[in-house]
Amino acid sequence: MKPNNVILQTVTRVAVFIIFTFSIYLFMSGHHQPGGGFIGGLSTAAAIVLLYLSFGIEKVRENIPVDFKKLAAVGVFIAVGTGLVSIVYGQPFLTQTFGHVNLPIFGDTELASAMVFDTGVALAVIGTAVNIILSISEDR
Amino acid sequence: MIFETILRIALGILMLSILANMYRVVKGPSGADRVQALDSIGINLIASIAAYSVLFHTQAFFDLILLIGILSFIGTIAFARFIERGVVIERKR
Numbered sequence: 001m002k003p004n005n006v007i008l009q010t011v012t013r014v015a016v017f018i019i020f021t022f023s024i025y026l027f028m029s030g031h032h033q034p035g036g037g038f039i040g041g042l043s044t045a046a047a048i049v050l051l052y053l054s055f056g057i058e059k060v061r062e063n064i065p066v067d068f069k070k071l072a073a074v075g076v077f078i079a080v081g082t083g084l085v086s087i088v089y090g091q092p093f094l095t096q097t098f099g100h101v102n103l104p105i106f107g108d109t110e111l112a113s114a115m116v117f118d119t120g121v122a123l124a125v126i127g128t129a130v131n132i133i134l135s136i137s138e139d140r
Numbered sequence: 141m142i143f144e145t146i147l148r149i150a151l152g153i154l155m156l157s158i159l160a161n162m163y164r165v166v167k168g169p170s171g172a173d174r175v176q177a178l179d180s181i182g183i184n185l186i187a188s189i190a191a192y193s194v195l196f197h198t199q200a201f202f203d204l205i206l207l208i209g210i211l212s213f214i215g216t217i218a219f220a221r222f223i224e225r226g227v228v229i230e231r232k233r
Contacts, residue, residue, distance in 0.1 A: 003225070008217065019210055026203060034200050043207065050214050053221060057231045137229040 005054060012054040019047035027122055037118035041125030048130050057134070068134070072127025079120030082113060147195050151188060158184045175219040182212030 027040030051060050086095035098112035161184065164177040186205050193201040222228050 015213070022206055022210070026207075034203050039207070043210065046210060046214055050217070052229050053214070053217055057229055133229075138231075 008054045012050055016047050016051060019043060019050065023047065027118065030118060031112065031114070037121030038125055040118075041122035042129060044122070045126050045129035045133075048126070049133055052133070052137075057137070068127045068131045070127075072124050072131065075120045075123030075125070075127060077120070078123065079117055082117045082120065085113075144195065147191050151191050151195075154184050154188050154191070158188075171219075171223050175216060175223065178219075179212055179216045182208060182215075186212075 023040050023043035023046075026035040026043060027037060028035075030036030030040065048060075048064070051064075082096075083094040086097075087093055089095075094117075096112060096114045096117070098110055098114075101109055101111050103109045158181055161177045161181045165174050165181070168174045168177060186208050189201050189205055189208070193199065218228050221230075
């Protein structure tokens with residue numbers, strides 16, 4: 001008999017959006033408030049793990065066609081690349097800078113290059129966490 | 141001053157509740173009792189963090205409340221699947 005997962009899958013469809021939104025908020029607020037790349041990536045990984053729990057590996061793998069090993073590698077590459085860009089401008093390795101930009105909706109916004117470094121950290125954390133859980137769950 | 145006293149009394153009651161749940165975690169006859177007691181401990185921790193953040197006059201712990209809620213939810217689902225099916229993440233054979 002096929003197991004019935006209707007309640008779990010319906011709750012997951014609503015809760016995953018809330019968890020993704022919360023992780024994006026944590027990622028964006030890391031400059032002035034608690035949060036940042038690590039915990040943002042970790043809560044994104046929690047949302048992806050919730051998807052794996054309720055829908056199984058195959059269905060998530062064909063709907064999120066991301067290789068998480070490559071995602072971790074891309075994250076580390078971005079984080080190192082922000083350090084190398086500062087060498088190009090004649091500054092020490094990993095020098096961070098910021099500037100004020102007039103964005104269309106948000107108005108005068110302070111954009112820092114630490115954001116790009118944080119993106120790299122978040123991608124590395126997502127890739128590593130999901131990859132660990134997937135390789136543990138494969139009992140072969 | 142009276143408000144602070146009320147908050148501290150509430151924290152004491154929450155501590156007693158966590159202790160009662162710990163008794164159920166240790167003594168509980170089946171695995172489902174222990175999992176449900178752990179979930180209830182998570183909810184009590186959320187309430188304690190809320191009371192502490194009022195007591196300390198800070199907003200820095202509000203993210204933690206939502207995060208503990210999410211992690212407790214996912215952990216309870218994983219334990220429930222393990223108890224029911226014997227496998228946490230299922231795959232087609």
